[in-house]
Amino acid sequence: MMAVRLFILIHIFQLVKGKHEGFIVGGAVVESIKKFPHVAFLNLKVPDSNLEFICGSSILNQLILLTAAHCLDGITKGTASVGNLNRESGTLYRIASFRLHEQWVTDDLVNNNDDIALCKLKKPLIFGSNVKRVVLMKDPPIAGAADLAGWGATDEKLFNESIQLKHTKQKLWTHKQCRKILRQLPKGAICGGESRARENFASKGDSGSGLLIDNKIIVGLVSYKDVGISRSLVIYTDVPYYYNWILRTSKRLACPFY
Template identity: 40%
Template structure:
């Protein structure tokens, strides 16, 4: 098993461990993680409906043994009625996997991706009931706006872009004012205060 050091992380501000609400976080790593066969993952607001998805992880196997190699299994997408048999289903959560028996994500798989069509990520392993094999998955589509917003925050505030982007309003000036700058090239206009602060700079 190879390890990559984490650089920064953001946990959902309304995460509730006891109620399993908003069970999602983002992180950045010190270096790129090689994905081998899968070169990229797609997140969609409205992914296609399928019968089976695909989940992988380093969690315990069916014999409750910790794994050092990445394992995977198919996960049957369940209806809302079946999912409700797990008890209270938090907003932004769906379920998949067999109702009973083996073939579901296990302890240690939390945060693992649920994939359809080989490249579209629709869920994250969240929790599992002891009495059933059904697994509750954080719905990626439900949190897509949060993911987009905080991905930018993670990359810009904590990552590569160290300088904060600044902005200001710029008043559009008339031709007479613009000509006071001197020669005005064809197809050019001007904006900003005539004097003082509040204009674009070098």
């Protein structure tokens, strides 16, 4: 799963195709899209160039997708693919507009996270067994682990990509536990994975992909990692922390006169 614009920090690991990408290393191929019907693959285009980047996102409702702000920073158009394990075979929807968090600061994830954004589609999704929305909660149940699914890189040395959706379990850390290992951790961020290198973690192309409890309650978005400290410990945007912002902004994005 490397659809995470796993923004890898400065002196650390530089993503070959650009700052917008990230994938899942290790993990397992998802057997049925019905297990993760809320995922949407984003293909994003940089204006006035032939550059394209990929990210993950989660379906909030029939018009709105939730992803990371860094995925959309500098992007003017793109598409979302839903309803299929194969990122090239899903139903395509054009992105009409998007909103980045007002406090998002380009490439300053460590000091001022707010790495969260919403996309509005040009036409509503058709819900069914293969396409559903995630559950958004202000106070989700406490859990020791969560699932991450995406189409990001499967190898951080060779940068092999997977067109098939993959997933992996991530250990959830408290903010206090994260601060003991990381140099800094901004408010509105959590971390997941292992402090020591393991075989299963988010990487290039997984940016924006959702971290889920019980495969349906979204608690995080892949944001970045500091590979100088750990290649497998990923920093996620804390979705419940932004609950009110998501509700307010999704209403304004869906209904401009709200």
